[in-house]
Amino acid sequence: MLCRRTVHTNYKGAIFLENVLVLGYSSRNIACSATKAGYNVYAIDAFCDMDLKENTVACQSLLTDESIDIKNIDKKTILELIDNFDVYPDAVVLGSGFEELDLGDLSCKILNNDPVTMKQVSDKSFLAKELESLGILHPRSGNVEEADEIGYPLMVKPKCAGGGRLNRIAHNEDDLNAIMEEIPELDPTLTSGDIMVQEFLSGFPASVSLIADGSRAVPIAANEQLIGVPWLSGLPFAYCGNITPYRTPYTQQMYEISEKIASEFGLIGSNGVDFLLTDTGPVVIEVNARLQGSLDTVEMATGFNLFDLHVQSFDGILPEDIPDICQYAIRAVLYADKAVTVDGSFYEMIRAESIADIPAPGYQALPDDPVASILAAGTTREDVMEKALNITYRIRKLP
Template identity: 30%
Template sequence: MKILEDLALEYVNEVDYIICNSDVDVSRFPRNKIIGNVDTDFINNKYKLFKLLHKNFLLPDTYKLTDIEEAGEIVANFPDKQFIVKPVYGSGGMGITWYNENLSIDGDFILQEFINGDSVSSSFLSYPNHDIEMITTSDQIIGSKRLGGADFKYCGNVTPYIKPSDKIVNISAKISMMCKLVGSNGVDFILNNNNVYVIEVNPRIQGTFELVERSFKMNLAEAHINSCNDVHVDIPSVQQFSVKLIPYCLNKGYYDLSNIPFVHDISKQDYMFKKGEPLATIITSDRILENAMSRSEQVQKLVYNSKK
């Protein structure tokens, strides 16, 4: 990411706006150029976010710790619950794993109750008064073994989620107000029966960016800029389903992805992928969900079969 930041800094005086995504060090860029949320440490820090939201919304039990033995004492007090361990900062599910007493962790970490259910994310525009215009909800693909996504790695999305919830809209609106959000934002949820758990807040362009644009035939970057500038955005009706898959390398080696359709984020052919690294991004769309899913799965097979 630092390499991309360095490249971006070369053009910083030639652009009107800077739109930051996840893992970007916002402090490296001029504040007057950034359009969107800037002071987001209280959101990106998973424990600070828990402290901010847990009295108003349903969240998993969350603890900030430095000692794995202390984590074991907490886990022992809740024999009917499962727990996961997270870094205090992070995105994409990286570094998240199941708790076990043999884990070796340096520094602070998060011990969090595991909630089983559907993983979904909202996507909305926030205006300067922090009111929102809801765009959609997407199904999240997390830890897919078929895609090589061990544990809780982010493996893609399906947009839109076919079972929309008024609770998600209401909670997203309240969180936008509490966190004083502007621009394109999202919230990650777990839907467990009738319970809606808040997992994370994404104060930036999300991983569903391309899917929202394809499904709604809209320019989300333009919508982000307009909403930040308090220019009302009309959300188009959904036109089609979009599917994003991120296949991870199952066995280290070289892959020739150059002639496979619907594949993006392609590395050079002389790059040797290590096991567990993302190979590429697959994006498909269709008015019928089953067709979009089937096509993405066919492309996934081509990606894995392209190993030299």
């Protein structure tokens, strides 16, 4: 099928934007998309990777000193960082980790779902109850005290944390008690009340990327999710990237479910719905009501600029139809398998590779910390997987 490519420029419409601020724990993909769409992009980010700096007018780190816990950064600190830029943004886009931040009192546009909606869809316990009322399949979920009622095995996870790094399986009560001790040790900001249990289901992880305007939604692509891939991460449920497209008999059903969710919650902009494809059909796992980690692969596979579509949706403008797929694309997130310090040999090696999220010189990654993302495109899924595997192998060989 031929790919319909469109030329994207700085969208004006009813929303006039020139200077855009992207704020997120890791915002490289959003910032790069915004730059390609023609905006002057500023970023506040935890990593300030080299390719983020190269694709923004200016970038500031959330971690202004080593004593700061990123989860405890308050609104005052964010406002001070915004004031440090030489221009005031026309719009702010909130990425992962800051979706619920309420910046409604700023004198610029906030191009996100409102904080109340974000808090609701991000709370896995609340979402479970809402999906049940809508008749949408979702794993039985509840508080830790409801573990026996739901039944083992159980997935134990933080209610609002993402990335899957802290997800664990409990096969019995002893497992659950051990996990309840382990998770707060790994993340001291979490208490027992922040943890939930969920019916454990087997299946294939997938997602749908869609653009919504508050009442309508248009699916953009179905994506295969790479979760706990052994050659990328030692963590069994860590998010390891995406492959777009995901060709499955369930694609149309996933699209319809995602559209229903977007309509019921009044979502706007770029949103994602995560699924598990089981023997009984698609089961919704969670909703990411923001620009997602699959942005790279969706853009590579469709030729669309998601940031451009995101901005237009706030004017009520949606794509006319689901875009054609041009090619397969992969984003593979590589985690450290040992303590790693990024040095000159790393940069020498990646010159000829398609690498994103390139860490700054001296970046020290402990085991299971992210190192970089591998991007590749090709004519088949096997093609892009092979390319990502080969690049991973070459990076792993570095001393």
